[in-house]
Amino acid sequence: MKLAKVLMCWCVCMGLLQADEPSSASARAASAADRYETRRIHDPNGIGKFYMGREIAHVMGFAGAAWLERSTREEEERLTLLIRSLRLKPGDVVADIGAGSGVISILMAEPVLPGGKVLAVDVQQEMLDRLKKYCQNLGVENVEPIKGSQKRSGLKPASVDLAIMVDVYHEFEYPYEMLQDISQALKPGGRLVFVEYRKEDPAVPIKEVHKMTQAQVRQEAEQPEFGLSWLETVHVLPLQHVVIFQKQPQPVAGQ
Numbered sequence: 117m118k119l120a121k122v123l124m125c126w127c128v129c130m131g132l133l134q135a136d137e138p139s140s141a142s143a144r145a146a147s148a149a150d151r152y153e154t155r156r157i158h159d160p161n162g163i164g165k166f167y168m169g170r171e172i173a174h175v176m177g178f179a180g181a182a183w184l185e186r187s188t189r190e191e192e193e194r195l196t197l198l199i200r201s202l203r204l205k206p207g208d209v210v211a212d213i214g215a216g217s218g219v220i221s222i223l224m225a226e227p228v229l230p231g232g233k234v235l236a237v238d239v240q241q242e243m244l245d246r247l248k249k250y251c252q253n254l255g256v257e258n259v260e261p262i263k264g265s266q267k268r269s270g271l272k273p274a275s276v277d278l279a280i281m282v283d284v285y286h287e288f289e290y291p292y293e294m295l296q297d298i299s300q301a302l303k304p305g306g307r308l309v310f311v312e313y314r315k316e317d318p319a320v321p322i323k324e325v326h327k328m329t330q331a332q333v334r335q336e337a338e339q340p341e342f343g344l345s346w347l348e349t350v351h352v353l354p355l356q357h358v359v360i361f362q363k364q365p366q367p368v369a370g371q
C-alpha cells in the first residue's frame with residue numbers, strides 16, 4: 117500500500133499522471149471567468165453582463181460631462197452635504213475613482229489642505245483633459261489626474277486614506293477586479309465610499325441599471341478577500357445613499 121502511494125507520487129512528479137487538483141493558476145482563471153454572466157435578454161441601458169445578479173450599466177461617455185457640471189446638481193444631489201459627511205482632514209490623500217470632469221475632485225481638494233491631495237482616476241482621457249482645464253481655471257493645484265483601465269485604478273498599494281466612487285461603481289465593467297485593486301490601494305484603516313442612487317426607492321428618477329440597493333453594495337464589497345468591513349451608511353442625501361467601508365487595520369505584531 118505504502119509502495120503504491122510512493123509510486124503514485126513519483127508518477128505525478130514526473131508528469132506521467134495528472135494530479136486530481138488543478139493547478140492554482142488554472143483554478144483562479146476558471147473562477148474569474150465564472151464570475152460574470154452574459155444574457156441575451158437584458159435592460160437596454162445595461163451591457164448584458166451580470167455580476168452577482170446585477171446588470172452592469174453602460175459607461176457614461178464624454179458627451180455626459182456637461183450633465184455632471186449642471187448648475188442644478190447641488191440642489192438635486194446636495195454635494196456639499198456629501199463632502200461634509202466624509203470628514204476629510206488636512207493631509208489626507210483621497211482618490212476620486214471615476215472622477216469624470218472633476219466636480220467631486222474639486223470639492224474635495226480644499227478640505228485636504230494643507231498637505232493633502234486628490235488623485236482623480238478615470239478611464240476616459242477626454243474627461244481627464246477637461247478636469248485638468250477645470251482645475252487650471254479655478255487655480256486648484258492639488259488634484260492629480262490618473263488614467264486608469266477597466267481593471268486597474270493605477271493607484272499605488274496602501275497609498276490612499278479615502279477612495280470615493282460617486283455614481284460610478286454600477287458601470288465598472290469588471291467590478292470584482294476594480295474592488296480588489298482599490299482595496300489594495302487603501303491604507304490600513306482607510307475608507308471606501310460608494311455613492312449610488314437608491315434602488316430601494318422607485319421615486320428616484322434614474323434608470324434602473326444606474327441604481328443600486330444598499331444590500332447589493334454590501335454583498336459585492338464585503339467579500340472576505342477585499343478585507344473591507346461595513347462602517348456606516350450615511351443618509352443625508354435626497355437621492356443617493358453613501359455606503360462606507362473600512363479597510364481592516366493591519367494586525368498588531370505579536371497577535
Ligand SMILES: C[S@@+](CC[C@H](N)C(=O)[O-])C[C@H]1O[C@@H](n2cnc3c(N)ncnc32)[C@H](O)[C@@H]1O
Nearest residue numbers: 176184214215216219238239240264266282284
Ligand atoms: C457618471 S460619471 C461620474 C463622474 C463623477 N464621479 C461625478 O459624479 O461627477 C462615471 C465616470 O466613471 C468613469 N469610469 C467608468 N468605469 C471606470 C473604471 N473602471 N475606472 C475608472 N473610471 C471609470 C467613466 O469614464 C465616467 O467618467
